[in-house]
Amino acid sequence: MQDLQASLKTEQRFSLNWTYLDAIARGVSVIDLGALALRNLRDARQFAREYGYDVEQPGVPDYLRRTRREALDFVRAQFLRPEQWALLPPELSDDASDPLQLLVQASQHAHRFEPTRLWACTLLKVMHGLFYIDNNLKLRHFSTIRQQVFAGLDEVIRGEGERQYLTDGRICLPLVHVDRKRNKGRHSILLKLLQKPEYVAADIHDHLGVRLTLNTRMECLLALDLLRRAHLVTLTNLEISRTRNTLVDLLAAKEVFTRHRAEIDRSIGYPETLLRQMDQELAAAAQRQTQRDNPHSAADFQSLQLTARKMIHLPAAALGRQPESAEDPNERLINSDGDVSFFFAYEIQLQDAASFEQSQQGAASHEAYKRRQIQTARRRVLGPQLLAWLQAQAGDADEGRTGTIGA
Numbered sequence: 001m002q003d004l005q006a007s008l009k010t011e012q013r014f015s016l017n018w019t020y021l022d023a024i025a026r027g028v029s030v031i032d033l034g035a036l037a038l039r040n041l042r043d044a045r046q047f048a049r050e051y052g053y054d055v056e057q058p059g060v061p062d063y064l065r066r067t068r069r070e071a072l073d074f075v076r077a078q079f080l081r082p083e084q085w086a087l088l089p090p091e092l093s094d095d096a097s098d099p100l101q102l103l104v105q106a107s108q109h110a111h112r113f114e115p116t117r118l119w120a121c122t123l124l125k126v127m128h129g130l131f132y133i134d135n136n137l138k139l140r141h142f143s144t145i146r147q148q149v150f151a152g153l154d155e156v157i158r159g160e161g162e163r164q165y166l167t168d169g170r171i172c173l174p175l176v177h178v179d180r181k182r183n184k185g186r187h188s189i190l191l192k193l194l195q196k197p198e199y200v201a202a203d204i205h206d207h208l209g210v211r212l213t214l215n216t217r218m219e220c221l222l223a224l225d226l227l228r229r230a231h232l233v234t235l236t237n238l239e240i241s242r243t244r245n246t247l248v249d250l251l252a253a254k255e256v257f258t259r260h261r262a263e264i265d266r267s268i269g270y271p272e273t274l275l276r277q278m279d280q281e282l283a284a285a286a287q288r289q290t291q292r293d294n295p296h297s298a299a300d301f302q303s304l305q306l307t308a309r310k311m312i313h314l315p316a317a318a319l320g321r322q323p324e325s326a327e328d329p330n331e332r333l334i335n336s337d338g339d340v341s342f343f344f345a346y347e348i349q350l351q352d353a354a355s356f357e358q359s360q361q362g363a364a365s366h367e368a369y370k371r372r373q374i375q376t377a378r379r380r381v382l383g384p385q386l387l388a389w390l391q392a393q394a395g396d397a398d399e400g401r402t403g404t405i406g407a
Contacts, residue, residue: 036107044103064099071126079378089116118386125381129193149310156230168230176353177213194377209347213356216279220350242307249286256281302355309343
């Protein structure tokens with residue numbers, strides 16, 4: 001065994017990678033870096049192995065090539081116009097090439113402008129997001145998760161002919177629309193990851209969700225209280241940092257409700273006219289709710305949005321697990337049957353009919369929201385150098401354009 005001795009002697013000139021040290025120490029996202037720091041394919045192979053992919057294992061190189069191809073197709077479809085596709089270096093789309101070569105290309109000529117390096121970095125950023133999606137336990141068992149989340153909602157959302165109602169057996173509220181978000185598409189998830197500051201460390205909270213549209217804002221509050229009574233919304237299962245209320249001024253709503261509570265009690269049948277009158281009084285007295293920290297949401301988008309957590313139980317059979325034995329009694333309680341349990345976040349959104357109609361058009365529409373997301377992701381993934389180069393090469397006009405890119 002070789003004796004170890006303290007030394008700073010290296011085969012090459014002694015140096016530190018200040019760019020990487022600064023990024024690590026300050027918590028800079030990898031998506032905002034302009035280059036890697038790998039010297040050769042040997043470095044790339046070790047990097048890939050520690051990342052989680054050993055290219056010596058059967059099937060791994062082919063999987064990496066498929067992911068590279070998917071990333072390339074995504075960049076073309078979402079971030080480039082067809083006439084810009086020819087600007088991509090041909091070596092990056094060579095399906096027969098070593099997929100680890102992309103890591104080396106992303107590390108070359110880091111101290112000067114090099115389009116091939118920047119394009120390689122772009123593909124690796126997208127591939128990193130795809131790897132996250134492919135290896136996310138929650139996404140892999142999404143069908144079971146969706147079934148368990150919607151089971152609770154199905155107990156209070158009932159249909160009668162073509163009409164739908166929200167009911168807990170105590171009151172019954174007519175619903176104008178019920179929109180269930182059953183799953184985000186693979187590339188929709190990827191797009192959301194790419195524009196988030198935390199990149200793949202961030203959870204996507206709207207894989208699943210439901211939007212309930214009622215006639216009035218007062219009915220939205222009645223619906224919220226109904227969900228509370230049904231224990232679908234409780235303070236113990238809410239991610240309170242993600243609560244967004246741009247719909248209802250609670251202080252004004254309380255005054256209006258208190259003023260008309262006796263009339264509600266005396267009403268025969270459903271008091272639709274009274275509720276609309278209460279909404280008019282609420283609109284006159286309310287302060288505009290402006291809480292908004294999603295940069296892609298339009299200023300005039302109005303809703304009451306909650307993120308709830310549901311305990312999900314995945315059976316051992318679905319996981320391919322065998323029951324485990326453990327000396328620790330606490331571990332036996334958790335693992336003896338091989339099941340896995342975890343919390344899954346999903347969204348509940350409440351809107352009145354007028355806010356819903358407004359959200360279907362103009363800056364508040366989903367299409368406009370999606371375009372803003374694409375523009376943010378494009379700027380982050382391509383980076384300022386490549387964006388400037390594209391503009392010089394092909395007259396790119398992303399800034400201020402409402403967009404053919406990704407449309």
